Amino acid sequence: MPRTGITREQVFTVADRLADQGIAPTVASVRSDLGKGSFTTINQHLGEWKALKWKTEGLTASLPPAVESKARESLAVLWQFAAREAEQAIERIREAALRDVSELQEALEDAQRQCAALGTERLELHKHLGKAHETIAALTTEIARLSESLGASAARLEDVEARLETILRDHSHPRSA
Secondary structure, rough: OOOOOHHHHHHHHHHHHHHHHHOOOOOHHHHHHOOOOHHHHHHHHHHHHHHHHHEEEHHHHHOHHHHHHHHHHHHHHHHHHHHHHHHHHHHHHHHHHHHHHHHHHHHHHHHHHHHHHHHHHHHHHHHHHHHHHHHHHHHHHHHHHHHHHHHHHHHHHHHHHHHHHHHHHHHHHHOOO
């Protein structure tokens, strides 16, 4: 004997009855009430029922004016609070950013002063280096001149020593007449 499935109307009827009793219609509650049916079929029909129910209730449901007015007032207060909180947060962020910018500006100015001082020091060292090179060149020239002079003096000294030796030899040997 073939199995008979559940129908759309059966699911809708059970879902309406459950909703009227204040019970949320679910696949499990509808199947329990029907005593049969596949979860897939019940889920499809129940999805249709919910879509129609929402569409129908969505068109007819409206808030009472007093509730709507209070809700608007509450939203306005909430909006003002959120806006005030956001403004305060923005102001804290702005103040922190200004402090950071000020600190960075001071650091930049300090770095620029140090660069200027180092530039001046570099120029002074360059001048000293130039003078040192001049002094070294002058001393090298003087050393060369003194070495040449020493060489000439050494040659004259050798010549004087040789003549002195000759004179001493000549004086130490008597002359024969």
